[in-house]
Every structure is written in C-alpha cells, then in structure tokens.
Amino acid sequence: MTEDLTDIVADIVASMRSAPDRGRVAHYIPELAKVEARHFGIAIATADGQMVTGGDADMGFSIQSISKVFALTLAVGKVGDQLWDRVGREPSGTAFNSIVQLEHEQGIPRNPFINAGAIVVADVNLGGHQPRVAIGEMLRFLRYLAGDDDIAINEAVAASETASGFRNMALANYMRAFDNVRHPVELVLGAYFHQCAIEMSCRQLALAGRYLMLDGRHPDGGRVVSPRRARRINALMLTCGHYDASGDFAFRVGMPGKSGVGGGILAIVPGRASIAVWSPGLNASGNSQLGTLALEELSSRTGWSIFSPPVAG
Numbered sequence: 072m073t074e075d076l077t078d079i080v081a082d083i084v085a086s087m088r089s090a091p092d093r094g095r096v097a098h099y100i101p102e103l104a105k106v107e108a109r110h111f112g113i114a115i116a117t118a119d120g121q122m123v124t125g126g127d128a129d130m131g132f133s134i135q136s137i138s139k140v141f142a143l144t145l146a147v148g149k150v151g152d153q154l155w156d157r158v159g160r161e162p163s164g165t166a167f168n169s170i171v172q173l174e175h176e177q178g179i180p181r182n183p184f185i186n187a188g189a190i191v192v193a194d195v196n197l198g199g200h201q202p203r204v205a206i207g208e209m210l211r212f213l214r215y216l217a218g219d220d221d222i223a224i225n226e227a228v229a230a231s232e233t234a235s236g237f238r239n240m241a242l243a244n245y246m247r248a249f250d251n252v253r254h255p256v257e258l259v260l261g262a263y264f265h266q267c268a269i270e271m272s273c274r275q276l277a278l279a280g281r282y283l284m285l286d287g288r289h290p291d292g293g294r295v296v297s298p299r300r301a302r303r304i305n306a307l308m309l310t311c312g313h314y315d316a317s318g319d320f321a322f323r324v325g326m327p328g329k330s331g332v333g334g335g336i337l338a339i340v341p342g343r344a345s346i347a348v349w350s351p352g353l354n355a356s357g358n359s360q361l362g363t364l365a366l367e368e369l370s371s372r373t374g375w376s377i378f379s380p381p382v383a384g
C-alpha cells in the first residue's frame with residue numbers, strides 16, 4: 072500500500088460526513104430507533120499492531136447480529152462439527168428474520184447468521200444453564216478478545232427487543248416443534264436478545280475481531296480457535312454475513328463481513344486487518360448504508376480484498 076492508512080481513513084470520514092443518503096435507522100426494536108443517523112465511526116486494527124480510527128470510533132453501539140460471529144465461535148468450541156447437524160452452511164437468499172425455509176427444511180436454518188440459525192446457536196450455547204451463565208461467558212469472551220473489561224450489555228435494548236421480538240419468538244417456537252431448539256424458548260431468546268444488546272465501539276469491535284485476521288490466534292499469543300476454524304468462520308461471513316445482500320457485499324467489498332441492525336459491520340482482511348465500521352442508517356437489506364460504502368472505499372483505496380493477490384511486506 073502506497074497511501075498512508077491514516078489519510079485514507081480521514082478521507083473516508085470526510086466523505087461519509089457529507090453523504091446524502093444515510094439509510095434508515097432500524098425501527099422494529101424501539102430502543103434502536105432512538106439512535107441518530109448522523110453518526111459514523113471506523114476503526115482498523117492491523118496485523119502489525121497499529122490501530123487507526125476515525126469519526127465516532129469510540130462511541131458504543133448495539134452490536135446486534137455481529138454477536139452471531141462470536142456466538143458461533145463459542146458454539147463450535149463446545150460441540151465442534153456436530154453443530155452442522157442442526158444448522159446449515161449455505162446462504163439463505165432471504166431476509167435476516169425470514170421463516171419461509173424452515174418448513175421445507177425440517178426446522179434446520181440455512182446458516183448460523185440468519186436469526187433462525189443464531190437462535191439454534193444460542194440454544195447450543197445455553198448448554199442446560201440459565202441465560203445469565205451463557206451471557207456471562209459471551210461477555211468474558213469479548214472482553215478477552217478486545218482486551219477491554221468495559222464491554223457490557225445495554226439492558227434497555229435487551230428489554231426493548233424482548234417486548235417486541237415477535238418474529239424471533241415465532242422462529243424459536245417453530246424450531247422447537249422440530250426439536251431443533253431444546254431449551255425453553257424464553258430462556259433461549261433471553262440469551263439471544265442479551266447477546267444482541269451488547270454494546271461496543273468500533274475500536275472494541277475491531278480489536279475483538281483480530282483472531283479472525285490472525286488465523287485464529289489472539290495477538291497475545293493465545294489460540295482462540297484453530298486456523299481451519301478461523302478460515303471457516305470467515306468463509307461463512309463472506310457467504311452469509313449480509314443475508315440476501317451477501318453476494319453484493321462480496322462483490323463490492325471483497326471481505327468476510329458481518330453486519331448488525333445497530334448499523335455496525337465487522338470486516339476481516341485475513342493476514343492484514345480487522346475493521347469495524349458503524350453508521351446506524353440501514354439499506355433495504357438491513358445492513359449499514361454508509362458502513363458498506365465506507366468499506367467499499369477502503370477496499371478500493373487499499374487494495375484490500377480476499378480476491379487480490381498477496382502483497383509482499
């Protein structure tokens with residue numbers, strides 16, 4: 072890369088500040104609707120240990136579906152490849168909260184990143200315990216990955232989704248009928264809604280994603296997951312991380328990425344960078360409008376993409 076990353080990030084922040092179309096903030100979770108659309112933040116943790124940030128990089132936001140990446144990591148750690156008996160690994164081509172495929176596919180969700188799949192993953196992570204045990208485990212995991220003990224749950228967001236999460240209740244009950252949700256639905260959703268309500272900044276999220284750019288290693292030297300598992304999680308992020316817009320995201324950005332309806336996106340450039348962007352306004356597929364644009368610009372300015380040949384040095 073010839074250009075300096077700091078300059079590129081400053082340019083991206085400036086162009087996002089003046090973007091005419093910021094998308095629409097999620098309304099179906101009332102507490103999320105209160106967040107102002109004007110925000111934009113970006114943080115890049117590089118493999119050589121730099122951190123480059125811009126805009127509202129230190130403002131906390133609801134990570135929502137980005138939590139599904141970390142929940143999946145914990146679930147495969149617990150049950151290994153047995154997870155794939157209960158969740159598929161194919162893009163769904165449908166919206167994040169869709170129920171249609173479940174009837175024809177015996178209650179087995181297409182992948183762990185649509186809501187139905189993440190609810191099964193939450194069921195696996197409960198492992199017979201109360202939701203607070205699973206949530207405590209998830210928080211400890213994120214704090215360890217990011218090296219930051221301030222990561223916490225926004226209880227107002229969790230309560231808001233508990234009161235309005237009718238689709239998720241339908242999904243969970245439907246899968247329970249197929250015996251693919253095994254704990255009481257209220258407990259599984261309690262864990263799921265709280266994991267979605269975890270609040271993190273772009274900086275914390277970029278730090279937490281580093282194991283996915285480092286082939287499964289924590290920068291402190293510890294192993295979070297095996298290299299093969301890290302690659303597989305990245306593969307699922309690329310193919311399923313943006314729901315029915317995953318193809319478009321791969322086309323425009325070329326990085327494994329996971330979005331959330333809070334407006335965040337975690338994107339990984341294996342061997343190079345763990346990137347978090349946040350802007351609350353969403354596009355029609357429920358992915359951050361400016362977050363996607365910013366990553367597209369970052370990819371084109373840096374050449375970062377899993378489809379570009381490796382660069383020496």
Ligand SMILES: NC(=O)CC[C@H](N)C(=O)O
Nearest residue numbers: 135136167186267331332
């Ligand atoms: N796409 C998302 O971020 C969805 C997460 C949200 N908690 C939901 O279940 O609807």
